[in-house]
Amino acid sequence: MGNDRISVYRKEHFNAAHRLNNAMLSVEENKAVFGKCNNENFHGHNYELIIKVTGILDPLTGYLIDMKILSDIIKEEIIERFDHKNLNLDVIEFKDLNPTAENIAIVIHKILRAKIETKYELKIILYETERNYVEYPV
Amino acid sequence: MGNDRISVYRKEHFNAAHRLNNAMLSVEENKAVFGKCNNENFHGHNYELIIKVTGILDPLTGYLIDMKILSDIIKEEIIERFDHKNLNLDVIEFKDLNPTAENIAIVIHKILRAKIETKYELKIILYETERNYVEYPV
Amino acid sequence: MGNDRISVYRKEHFNAAHRLNNAMLSVEENKAVFGKCNNENFHGHNYELIIKVTGILDPLTGYLIDMKILSDIIKEEIIERFDHKNLNLDVIEFKDLNPTAENIAIVIHKILRAKIETKYELKIILYETERNYVEYPV
Amino acid sequence: MGNDRISVYRKEHFNAAHRLNNAMLSVEENKAVFGKCNNENFHGHNYELIIKVTGILDPLTGYLIDMKILSDIIKEEIIERFDHKNLNLDVIEFKDLNPTAENIAIVIHKILRAKIETKYELKIILYETERNYVEYPV
Amino acid sequence: MGNDRISVYRKEHFNAAHRLNNAMLSVEENKAVFGKCNNENFHGHNYELIIKVTGILDPLTGYLIDMKILSDIIKEEIIERFDHKNLNLDVIEFKDLNPTAENIAIVIHKILRAKIETKYELKIILYETERNYVEYPV
Amino acid sequence: MGNDRISVYRKEHFNAAHRLNNAMLSVEENKAVFGKCNNENFHGHNYELIIKVTGILDPLTGYLIDMKILSDIIKEEIIERFDHKNLNLDVIEFKDLNPTAENIAIVIHKILRAKIETKYELKIILYETERNYVEYPV
Numbered sequence: 141m142g143n144d145r146i147s148v149y150r151k152e153h154f155n156a157a158h159r160l161n162n163a164m165l166s167v168e169e170n171k172a173v174f175g176k177c178n179n180e181n182f183h184g185h186n187y188e189l190i191i192k193v194t195g196i197l198d199p200l201t202g203y204l205i206d207m208k209i210l211s212d213i214i215k216e217e218i219i220e221r222f223d224h225k226n227l228n229l230d231v232i233e234f235k236d237l238n239p240t241a242e243n244i245a246i247v248i249h250k251i252l253r254a255k256i257e258t259k260y261e262l263k264i265i266l267y268e269t270e271r272n273y274v275e276y277p278v
Numbered sequence: 279m280g281n282d283r284i285s286v287y288r289k290e291h292f293n294a295a296h297r298l299n300n301a302m303l304s305v306e307e308n309k310a311v312f313g314k315c316n317n318e319n320f321h322g323h324n325y326e327l328i329i330k331v332t333g334i335l336d337p338l339t340g341y342l343i344d345m346k347i348l349s350d351i352i353k354e355e356i357i358e359r360f361d362h363k364n365l366n367l368d369v370i371e372f373k374d375l376n377p378t379a380e381n382i383a384i385v386i387h388k389i390l391r392a393k394i395e396t397k398y399e400l401k402i403i404l405y406e407t408e409r410n411y412v413e414y415p416v
Numbered sequence: 417m418g419n420d421r422i423s424v425y426r427k428e429h430f431n432a433a434h435r436l437n438n439a440m441l442s443v444e445e446n447k448a449v450f451g452k453c454n455n456e457n458f459h460g461h462n463y464e465l466i467i468k469v470t471g472i473l474d475p476l477t478g479y480l481i482d483m484k485i486l487s488d489i490i491k492e493e494i495i496e497r498f499d500h501k502n503l504n505l506d507v508i509e510f511k512d513l514n515p516t517a518e519n520i521a522i523v524i525h526k527i528l529r530a531k532i533e534t535k536y537e538l539k540i541i542l543y544e545t546e547r548n549y550v551e552y553p554v
Numbered sequence: 555m556g557n558d559r560i561s562v563y564r565k566e567h568f569n570a571a572h573r574l575n576n577a578m579l580s581v582e583e584n585k586a587v588f589g590k591c592n593n594e595n596f597h598g599h600n601y602e603l604i605i606k607v608t609g610i611l612d613p614l615t616g617y618l619i620d621m622k623i624l625s626d627i628i629k630e631e632i633i634e635r636f637d638h639k640n641l642n643l644d645v646i647e648f649k650d651l652n653p654t655a656e657n658i659a660i661v662i663h664k665i666l667r668a669k670i671e672t673k674y675e676l677k678i679i680l681y682e683t684e685r686n687y688v689e690y691p692v
Numbered sequence: 693m694g695n696d697r698i699s700v701y702r703k704e705h706f707n708a709a710h711r712l713n714n715a716m717l718s719v720e721e722n723k724a725v726f727g728k729c730n731n732e733n734f735h736g737h738n739y740e741l742i743i744k745v746t747g748i749l750d751p752l753t754g755y756l757i758d759m760k761i762l763s764d765i766i767k768e769e770i771i772e773r774f775d776h777k778n779l780n781l782d783v784i785e786f787k788d789l790n791p792t793a794e795n796i797a798i799v800i801h802k803i804l805r806a807k808i809e810t811k812y813e814l815k816i817i818l819y820e821t822e823r824n825y826v827e828y829p830v
Numbered sequence: 831m832g833n834d835r836i837s838v839y840r841k842e843h844f845n846a847a848h849r850l851n852n853a854m855l856s857v858e859e860n861k862a863v864f865g866k867c868n869n870e871n872f873h874g875h876n877y878e879l880i881i882k883v884t885g886i887l888d889p890l891t892g893y894l895i896d897m898k899i900l901s902d903i904i905k906e907e908i909i910e911r912f913d914h915k916n917l918n919l920d921v922i923e924f925k926d927l928n929p930t931a932e933n934i935a936i937v938i939h940k941i942l943r944a945k946i947e948t949k950y951e952l953k954i955i956l957y958e959t960e961r962n963y964v965e966y967p968v
Contacts, residue, residue, distance in 0.1 A: 155599050202929075736875055
């Protein structure tokens with residue numbers, strides 16, 4: 141059982157405020173497109189973040205990747221920067237980018253992709269609510 | 279972040295009665311194949327329905343698809359017609375089709391496929407119980 | 417740790433069809449009171465049933481009650497009779513009783529109360545859906 | 555089965571931003587007491603709200619209370635006013651009250667108590683996260 | 693909103709091995725009473741531990757108790773000592789006490805009761821599996 | 831609706847003890863790599879096991895595969911052998927194989943692959959905890 145390809149998933153969470161707004165649209169357009177998510181005073185979510193890592197099993201450890209190390213990377217790179225924050229105001233990546241669930245997942249993927257060895261494939265699953273979630277890349 | 283392919287999921291639910299029975303089989307054969315699911319007085323489930331939509335992110339909105347519009351389509355086309363109904367007796371698609379979880383998922387896919395733009399891929403995940411669920415297409 | 421009072425909970429489930437209807441009301445009144453739950457062809461649910469038993473811990477076993485025996489009683493008395501059934505048509509207790517979640521809980525309590533030693537207090541928690549549930553007695 | 559006391563639970567949810575801060579404390583004291591929850595730019599949560607109603611079963615309907623009516627009251631009085639809002643800035647009750655989970659539960663209880671008949675007992679259970687929740691009154 | 697009594701709940705978890713066995717019973721009796729839970733090589737669980745604290749709301753903070761402090765106490769006193777351990781062999785309290793869910797809850801209550809101010813009432817809810825859980829005291 | 835490819839999922843669970851250790855590594859190396867999971871007295875988990883089966887729908891039954899038969903195979907081949915067991919000591923496949931979640935999933939796949947017709951594709955999803963899970967093959 142050495143050369144097998146396998147996936148592991150690690151689930152973390154963060155609580156953040158955000159509002160949906162695109163500076164290139166007018167106030168009326170933003171209201172029309174984003175509705176109550178456009179509230180200028182922000183609203184918020186408990187985001188559930190799942191990181192999927194795929195690659196070749198290490199026959200010595202029986203691990204694909206050390207989940208403790210993976211969890212530490214997610215905590216340092218994402219949770220520390222996103223948790224109990226206002227995504228629009230406190231997280232630099234959303235200074236000019238609308239923090240939809242789709243864009244948050246893409247940003248998280250970009251940040252983690254730079255920190256996880258390229259021998260591993262990486263996928264992000266992000267729950268904004270129990271009923272709305274996204275997956276990137278596909 | 280414009281041309282990225284991404285998936286979004288929307289979860290809805292409906293409560294329905296059904297029985298498993300194929301008119302082309304005898305009473306005994308139906309009982310043998312479907313067991314207690316063949317009860318002629320019906321039984322029922324809380325169905326959890328997940329719609330997965332895949333396509334290219336819209337850079338203007340940061341959305342793949344407006345989840346409110348997606349949710350409205352699901353409610354109008356599926357929930358209104360399936361919720362608090364008897365699938366065998368009240369839903370025309372199952373007049374001559376056995377309402378297994380597999381067939382319900384295929385029927386839902388066919389109905390929604392006609393209502394959602396073809397630029398989007400569409401997948402149905404249907405939980406009949408917490409321990410039995412199906413996915414279509416694969 | 418001998419004479420301590422403690423509670424244990426056991427969760428089981430059953431899938432059933434039902435309709436809400438009171439034979440003492442007119443067709444119009446039933447429709448007005450019960451809405452879509454009055455559908456004459458029935459609808460259904462995955463019921464989650466939680467049995468709470470309270471009493472004095474047995475110091476010899478460290479058990480309040482043997483959960484295997486409790487589970488067997490629930491299966492024999494409730495699950496066998498309610499699962500994959502039509503509550504209105506197949507379960508004698510609802511021949512003249514409207515199978516609301518409240519009444520189902522009361523019926524289950526009455527059935528189990530007769531089978532579980534009186535030294536134990538007994539409470540029923542019944543989930544009709546994830547968002548609607550009842551507790552009896554209080 | 556007429557005069558039985560029983561409880562019913564209805565679960566709803568809302569997504570909101572908030573920050574923990576007491577205007578009577580200094581900036582340093584607020585930071586010391588509330589830590590990252592004191593972030594001046596707010597953070598947010600998916601709040602799960604459970605309303606427990608206790609009273610005497612209505613033998614005519616088999617209901618304690620019509621869950622549709624209960625759900626409508628919760629939606630009108632709470633969800634419409636709290637969902638996709640900033641609790642500190644958009645909800646008048648928190649103008650001078652720190653929106654901890656405890657205080658939110660107490661405010662919700664006060665609002666609903668005025669709208670639900672006094673023959674019913676009322677209890678609020680509020681999940682701020684999956685791991686932190688409160689119950690009021692006790 | 694000062695003198696209100698309220699409850700808060702904090703959920704933590706630990707993963708442990710155990711076997712059910714009472715040294716005062718014979719090998720055959722232990723096998724008869726505890727069945728597969730008596731396996732001499734142990735089995736294990738993901739225990740979900742909920743601590744319920746009840747008392748008077750602090751009007752200055754809007755907290756009943758600082759959840760961060762409560763969580764730290766639970767982690768230091770329980771999680772550090774129980775997580776990734778064999779309850780029978782590694783946790784001194786079970787040297788002569790059968791680690792049933794009931795007894796584990798009573799032991800946790802005793803440990804935490806000594807660490808949490810007496811102005812607070814304390815209750816333990818312990819999930820051994822999703823379908824079996826206990827509550828102490830009642 | 832005859833030749834459609836579809837997937838069905840069946841969820842089961844088992845409770846087991848294990849420790850992570852590779853006999854080819856030294857005591858110090860095992861402790862460094864596996865940390866608290868290396869505890870020589872074992873720890874344990876409630877494993878949630880999901881079996882995904884993919885193939886062509888049977889138009890006669892409306893089933894991909896009879897879920898009762900699938901569940902019986904899983905129970906006989908996996909649950910009977912793994913539940914309430916010590917994976918390292920009681921399950922022959924782990925005599926010389928480290929029972930990481932990855933290796934457990936691969937072992938389960940191998941066992942079930944031999945029992946399920948080759949016309950079906952087979953995938954294993956194994957939750958070691960709510961936050962750590964694996965999928966094989968990919």
